[in-house]
Amino acid sequence: MPGNDQRLEIAMGLMLRVGVTVAALVVLAGGVLYLSQSSRPIPDYSHFHGAPAAYEHVTAILAGALRIESKSLIQFGILLLIATPISRVLFGVVGFTVMKDRLYAAVSAIVLIVLLLSFFTRR
Amino acid sequence: MNILLFSLEICLTSILAGFLGALTGLGGGVVIVPVLCLLFKIDLHYAIGASLISVIATSSGAAAAYVREGYSNIRIGMFLEVATTLGALLGAYLVAKISADWIGIVFGVVLLYSAWASLHNAGVDPKRTRQDALATRLNLRGSYPVQGGKEDYTAEHVPAGFGIMFIAGMLSGLLGIGSGAVKVLAMDQVMKLPFKVSTTTSNFMIGVTAAASAGVYLSRGYILPELAMPVMLGVLAGSLAGSRVLVYAPVKTLRWVFATVIVALGGEMIFNGVTGRL
Numbered sequence: 001m002p003g004n005d006q007r008l009e010i011a012m013g014l015m016l017r018v019g020v021t022v023a024a025l026v027v028l029a030g031g032v033l034y035l036s037q038s039s040r041p042i043p044d045y046s047h048f049h050g051a052p053a054a055y056e057h058v059t060a061i062l063a064g065a066l067r068i069e070s071k072s073l074i075q076f077g078i079l080l081l082i083a084t085p086i087s088r089v090l091f092g093v094v095g096f097t098v099m100k101d102r103l104y105a106a107v108s109a110i111v112l113i114v115l116l117l118s119f120f121t122r123r
Numbered sequence: 124m125n126i127l128l129f130s131l132e133i134c135l136t137s138i139l140a141g142f143l144g145a146l147t148g149l150g151g152g153v154v155i156v157p158v159l160c161l162l163f164k165i166d167l168h169y170a171i172g173a174s175l176i177s178v179i180a181t182s183s184g185a186a187a188a189y190v191r192e193g194y195s196n197i198r199i200g201m202f203l204e205v206a207t208t209l210g211a212l213l214g215a216y217l218v219a220k221i222s223a224d225w226i227g228i229v230f231g232v233v234l235l236y237s238a239w240a241s242l243h244n245a246g247v248d249p250k251r252t253r254q255d256a257l258a259t260r261l262n263l264r265g266s267y268p269v270q271g272g273k274e275d276y277t278a279e280h281v282p283a284g285f286g287i288m289f290i291a292g293m294l295s296g297l298l299g300i301g302s303g304a305v306k307v308l309a310m311d312q313v314m315k316l317p318f319k320v321s322t323t324t325s326n327f328m329i330g331v332t333a334a335a336s337a338g339v340y341l342s343r344g345y346i347l348p349e350l351a352m353p354v355m356l357g358v359l360a361g362s363l364a365g366s367r368v369l370v371y372a373p374v375k376t377l378r379w380v381f382a383t384v385i386v387a388l389g390g391e392m393i394f395n396g397v398t399g400r401l
Contacts, residue, residue: 005265009197016183016330024180024359031130031352038126048166048223050344057342074348078176078355082337084183085330092201103262107201111331114208118215118338 008095012088019084023077030073037070058119086115130353133163137357141181144358145365146372147381148322149241150329151358152178152300153234154381157388160227160401165350167223167401171299172345175333177358178301182330184359185366195323196265199278199316204328206285207292207306208335214296215336219343221297227396230298234389237304238382255279267320276317284314296336299345301329 054060055075064072092108136158137151144151152174159170189195218226255277258264263278278284287309295302303325310321340346395401 005197006193009195012197013186013189016186020180020184020359024356027352027355030348031356034349034352035127035130040126042126042129045163045165045169045347045350048168051347052344055346055348056344071348074352075346078346078348078351081176081179081183081355082334082341085179085334088183089201089204089331092197101262104198104201107205111201111204111208114205114212115331115335115338118212118335119342120338 004099008092008099011095012091015091016084016088019087020081023081023084026077026080027074028077030070030075030077033068033073034070086112089115126349130349133159133350134353134357136162137177137354138361138364141177141358141361141363142365143361143377143381143384145181145185145362146369146377147241148303149237149381149385150178150301150303151181151362152298153237154385154388155354155358156230156299157234157392159350159354161388161391161395167226168218168345169347169350171218171226172340172347173299173351173354175299175337175340176346176351177355178295178299178333179330179337180355180359181362182301182326182328182333184363186327186330189323189326192268192319192323194267194317194319195327196263196316196320197327198261199263199265199310199320200324200327202261202263203285203288203306203309203324204331206288207295207328207332210289210292210294211296211332211335212339214293214298215339217293217297218340218345223401224396224399226297227392227401229294231389231391231393231396233294233298233300233302233305234385234392238385238389240304240308241378241385242382255281257281263314265320267317274317276320278314278316280313280315284309287313292332292335295329295332296339299336299340301333303329 054064061072061075065076089108089112093105096105140155141151156170156174159165160167258278258281266273266275291302291305306325307321310316
């Protein structure tokens with residue numbers, strides 16, 4: 001049913017736009033805060049040391065964002081951004097299930113599992 | 124130079140990259156990584172981390188506009204995302220295993236290919252040759268608007284298309300780019316999908332593909348918030364502006380200008396990689 005397909009796509013597109021807008025606003029707020037607080041010289045970015053642990057793990061980022069720490073707030077916005085396409089796939093699982101398209105409900109579920117795997121791999 | 128000025132410079136560069144990336148259809152990621160590395164002397168890992176985030180933002184931001192036109196195909200997109208996300212996981216894993224110099228060389232080659240592809244994608248629909256049983260079973264078909272009605276299409280060479288999509292995903296995870304050029308190659312040239320269907324569906328898939336490597340990037344510390352912030356906001360703003368003026372822009376001239384820039388950056392990435400400077 002192409003009509004339903006189109007509706008599902010439009011809903012997915014709308015969700016993506018909302019997600020990106022919210023994420024960008026959070027990043028912008030964190031960015032303004034970060035720039036208003038920092039007057040130190042630029043850190044050395046030419047060698048790789050890895051981001052501090054506070055910006056690497058979801059729980060640490062959430063804790064920092066709650067304290068309104070500027071860089072944690074930016075990272076929280078980035079988490080929201082990453083969550084946007086993931087929720088689009090989740091939406092696909094639900095949408096195809098409702099449309100009784102078992103094959104594509106399963107395909108969407110596989111994609112969702114791969115996406116979540118990314119968050120459970122460690123160094 | 125202080126942090127404010129530094130962030131502003133990165134942001135302005137990112138706006139320009141996003142703007143040109145949208146006008147030429149190549150995306151901002153392919154140009155922002157070499158610029159951050161070569162011009163701003165930022166480590167390659169931080170550069171691809173910031174770029175990957177901007178790729179998610181632009182893909183998701185543009186998708187809503189594409190969907191309404193009715194060209195993109197969610198089933199084909201979702202099916203191929205199985206390949207791209209698996210590839211992206213592998214690519215993101217490989218970043219830590221391969222030296223920055225080698226990644227730079229691969230990046231340079233992809234830049235050169237993207238420049239070549241952007242000048243040769245004439246936008247003509249491929250000739251369809253045969254019915255594909257696998258595509259029919261997987262329901263990889265649809266119809267798209269043409270002048271005076273709708274035209275039906277079915278995908279072809281599904282296994283080959285799936286394989287190339289895996290490579291596209293791997294490059295996306297390894298280089299922090301959308302690798303839209305390779306995705307369109309798989310759909311347009313191999314699976315023989317109509318050009319508009321390939322480009323719009325590919326754009327839809329880029330965000331999901333990039334999200335698959337994002338978790339790995341985050342836990343390995345490739346994403347520095349203070350660098351990702353100006354890059355993401357800049358590329359997003361630039362690409363939104365670019366897609367607005369697309370209809371008025373001298374696209375053909377721009378493609379040549381951008382391709383020249385990309386060839387220069389690609390050459391320099393390869394040179395720096397070969398001489399061990401990355």
